Amino acid sequence: MSQPDPDAAGIQAARAGYLIQIGNAVVLTGYVYHFILTMDVEIAVVWPSNWTFGRFLYFFNRYGNLLYFTMVTVYANTFYFSVPLEVCVRLRIVNLVLMAITRHSIELSITLCTYALLGATRRWLIIAVTLYLGFTVPGTVTSIMFESSRQG
Secondary structure, three states, X not given: XXXXXXXXXXXXXXXXXXXXXXXXXXXXXXXXXXXXXXXXXXXXXXXXXXXXXXXXHHHXXXXXXXXXXXXXXXXXXXXXXXXXXXXXXXXXXXXXXXHHHHHHHHHHHHHHHHHHHOXXXXXXXXHHHHHHHHHHHHHHHHHHHHHHHHOO
């Protein structure tokens, strides 16, 4: 019987990491392409409008996700450069905050659109807020507990 190659697991992990790098680069490239293609519409429609909660959410979704995808792509390519530990820890905190903000802004946008489509009555507002908080708060608390347990 032949012995299993001790380097096989390392080679397999390197291949998986490489595929993740490629996937992140593809997602970022597609997002930047979409971003560029829709910039003229954004300038014509969104920029001249008054500041509302919906416009605020729109900008958080659009620009927060661009920054988040960029950071994820940088993280995925850390094989190519060295970062001091304290910088890495700070970048991780920024990444977690960006992820939370963009995730919640997307969820709030969907909730706001659903509320508007249902007639924007007080009854639907109470239902939307209750459902949003009922699903969001437990998930956020669980995420915070998990991340704090990983920190040590």
